[in-house]
Amino acid sequence: MTALEAVEHERVRVALGERSYDILIGPDLLGTAGERIAALGARTVAVVTDENVAALHLPVVVAALRAAGLKVETVTVPPGETSKSFETLGFVVDSLLAARVERGDVVLALGGGVIGDLAGFAAAILRRGVRCVQAPTSLLAQVDSSVGGKTGINSPRGKNLIGAFHQPSLVLADTDALDTLPPREFRAGYAEVVKYGLIDDAAFFGWLEASHGEIFAGGPARARAIATSCRAKAAVVAGDEHEHGDRALLNLGHTFGHALEAEVAYDGRRLIHGEGVAIGMAMAFRFSAELGLAPAEDAARVERHLAAVGLPTHPGAVPGGVGGPGALFAHMQQDKKVERGRLTFILARGIGKSFVARDVDPAAAMAFLERELG
Numbered sequence: 001m002t003a004l005e006a007v008e009h010e011r012v013r014v015a016l017g018e019r020s021y022d023i024l025i026g027p028d029l030l031g032t033a034g035e036r037i038a039a040l041g042a043r044t045v046a047v048v049t050d051e052n053v054a055a056l057h058l059p060v061v062v063a064a065l066r067a068a069g070l071k072v073e074t075v076t077v078p079p080g081e082t083s084k085s086f087e088t089l090g091f092v093v094d095s096l097l098a099a100r101v102e103r104g105d106v107v108l109a110l111g112g113g114v115i116g117d118l119a120g121f122a123a124a125i126l127r128r129g130v131r132c133v134q135a136p137t138s139l140l141a142q143v144d145s146s147v148g149g150k151t152g153i154n155s156p157r158g159k160n161l162i163g164a165f166h167q168p169s170l171v172l173a174d175t176d177a178l179d180t181l182p183p184r185e186f187r188a189g190y191a192e193v194v195k196y197g198l199i200d201d202a203a204f205f206g207w208l209e210a211s212h213g214e215i216f217a218g219g220p221a222r223a224r225a226i227a228t229s230c231r232a233k234a235a236v237v238a239g240d241e242h243e244h245g246d247r248a249l250l251n252l253g254h255t256f257g258h259a260l261e262a263e264v265a266y267d268g269r270r271l272i273h274g275e276g277v278a279i280g281m282a283m284a285f286r287f288s289a290e291l292g293l294a295p296a297e298d299a300a301r302v303e304r305h306l307a308a309v310g311l312p313t314h315p316g317a318v319p320g321g322v323g324g325p326g327a328l329f330a331h332m333q334q335d336k337k338v339e340r341g342r343l344t345f346i347l348a349r350g351i352g353k354s355f356v357a358r359d360v361d362p363a364a365a366m367a368f369l370e371r372e373l374g
């Protein structure tokens with residue numbers, strides 16, 4: 001048995017033919033990243049990270065990469081959603097070119113979802129594509145953004161409107177890294193965990209209701225929640241990599257949530273992505289109940305669970321408030337799921353029974369927003 005095999009890690013395969021890759025979940029994956037990335041055959045690894053993560057985790061990663069004989073370059077950007085911009089993308093790409101990162105090298109995204117999306121996009125366009133390894137350090141990134149290959153940046157006109165599909169070559173989800181994550185960020189990531197239960201796994205949602213205390217405390221329940229989430233996402237992505245169909249289910253809560261994020265101009269203080277998703281999922285269930293699709297009790301149960309862990313469930317909870325229904329609707333019209341000018345919603349017939357709805361009456365959606373923001 002090699003040293004790498006000595007520690008048990010959960011391994012989830014994302015089955016995408018020649019673009020297939022593994023997600024490894026467990027302890028000390030940052031400290032052993034060198035050997036795992038060297039096995040991909042790279043000579044240089046360019047680590048892209050943010051200032052917060054650099055201060056806490058970069059030295060371990062750099063040491064691990066060097067110990068495996070790899071040349072290391074580092075690019076550090078400011079933390080937060082505002083780094084998903086053309087300006088920061090330009091800085092990252094220019095730094096990678098200045099360091100002469102080659103096509104056979106690897107970009108290592110070390111950080112939360114912002115870094116994963118930004119560095120993944122930089123890797124997608126650098127020399128028309130270099131490989132990317134995702135080393136997610138936030139809960140949100142470990143359960144969602146590091147998997148599936150959606151990369152990109154924001155536009156003032158909307159969330160993630162500029163980007164590319166670029167699957168990683170490997171995902172290293174080091175559960176020890178979560179020990180330094182601020183509580184607000186952990187909570188926000190938990191919203192995306194809840195999402196998998198609400199989409200199609202009512203039993204998982206029930207387990208989360210019973211186990212959220214243990215998940216927040218750490219230990220086996222946390223690792224189980226991460227692995228279950230990754231398995232769920234891997235299956236959806238394997239079935240619909242480019243979101244022509246069921247992958248849109250992963251957008252539950254995002255049509256509303258992204259509009260709220262755009263309303264606060266991605267400022268990262270009033271609202272962060274997972275909080276927007278929490279409000280958006282509660283809204284999607286309330287809307288489904290109003291349309292007579294889902295039992296009102298299910299909508300109330302979703303709200304209760306999100307509130308139990310301290311997540312917001314109403315647009316009115318955004319500090320400073322957001323614009324009116326018209327402003328929110330205008331953001332929603334920039335959603336990538338819009339088809340022939342019509343909005344696509346992810347609605348539900350109940351917990352674990354979400355579906356893609358392409359025929360919602362815009363007037364009904366507007367009336368719902370008026371009640372929500374009234």
Ligand SMILES: NC(=O)c1ccc[n+]([C@@H]2O[C@H](COP(=O)([O-])OP(=O)(O)OC[C@H]3O[C@@H](n4cnc5c(N)ncnc54)[C@H](O)[C@@H]3O)[C@@H](O)[C@H]2O)c1
Nearest residue numbers: 052079080112113114137138140144145150177180181273
């Ligand atoms: N590509 C996808 O499929 C996908 C999926 C979900 C979300 N996203 C995107 O992900 C982004 C949100 O990701 P996020 O919630 O991770 O935000 P983030 O990347 O901003 O990280 C949250 C904060 O936690 C800090 N941080 C990260 N790891 C840490 C650690 N281990 N210890 C201490 N601090 C740490 C970061 O510096 C940052 O301040 C959004 O831009 C969202 O659109 C993308």
Ligand SMILES: O=C(O)C(=O)C[C@@H](O)[C@H](O)[C@H](O)COP(=O)(O)O
Nearest residue numbers: 144148150159160247250251254336
């Ligand atoms: O992977 C997906 O597909 C998702 O929709 C996951 C979402 O949690 C994530 O926030 C994603 O970035 C949203 O995608 P977008 O296409 O609506 O920008």
Ligand SMILES: [Zn+2]
Nearest residue numbers: 192254273277
């Ligand atoms: Zn999301």
